[in-house]
Amino acid sequence: MARSFFIAGTDTDVGKTTVAAGLLHVARSAGLSTAAVKPVASGCELTDQGLRNSDALALLAECSLALDYATVNPFAFEPAIAPHIAAREAGLELTVARLVQAVQPVLARQADFTLVEGAGGWRVPLNGSEYLSALPAALGLPVILVVGVRLGCINHALLSAEAIARDGLVLAGWVANIVDPATSRLEENLATLAELLPAPCLGRVPRLAEPTAPQVAQYLALPM
Structure with missing residues (x-):
């Protein structure tokens, strides 16, 4: 049965793509077909093939279905700035x-496991x-929240969970991505998150020097 989720983060640079690629790898390793889409990406590099975003490429590499880059990342912008500003500068309204x-074309492929990755928080x-x-709300997608574990993460995570619930969406699970392993009282923070977030923890990803999808997959479980 095809299942689709929206990947959200508590902030920018909290490891949404790292976790998303890891989850896709878990699904592939379990024999499931996979697909992903990152509809909006800023901070793209101009190549001979056009604008390319490293996050979108990482997702594409973990898709078992044959998808081209433009399908995975339909809106790509070069400057690493807020998407609405990047779009405005490019003369486009998102x-x-x-x-x-x-x-929709990616969801219509009906992969066993599909992820739609957001941008920023x-x-x-x-x-x-x-x-x-409003995108996951329009599509009715359950949400997986990537929590960047560092000072202040409890507040960011709880506010994000409250906003997700207020928007009428289901929080299917959350992932603790250890952005700062030197976080004071790390275990206590993780225990508090587990106690207060209204969804199961799908994994705890340690700080990795150069995380790859197979590495990250070792620390993750798919949502039920």
């Missing part, structure tokens, strides 16, 4: 309707009146 239209603007969080 809308929820356009993103839904861009994501939960409440990232698309334009003057819409937010990226």
Whole structure:
């Protein structure tokens, strides 16, 4: 049975793609077909093939279905800035309707396990009146929250979980990604997150020098 999830983060640079690629690898290792889409990516590099984003490429590498780059990352912007600003500078308006239209071809492939990865945190603007969080709401996708574990992560995680619930979405699980292994009272922080977040923990990913999907997969479990 095909299952699809939205990957959200408590902030930018908390390891959404690292975790997403790891989860896709877990699914592939279990014999499931996989697909992914990162509809909006800023911070892309101009190549002979066009703009390419390292996060989108990492997801593409873990897709068992044959997908081209433009399908996985339909909206790519060169500057590493907020997507709505990057889009505006490129003369393009991002809308929820356009993103839904861009994501649908991947969901329609009906892979056993599909991930739609967001950008930044939960409440990232698309334009003057819409937010990226409206995309999983429009698609009815359950959410996997990547918590960047560092000072302040409990507040960020709980506020994100509250916003996800307020938007009418199900938090299917969360992943502790140890961004700062020197976090004071690390175990106590993780215990507090486990106690207060209203969803199961899908894994605890340690700080890795150069994380690969197979490495990260060792620390993860798929949502039930």
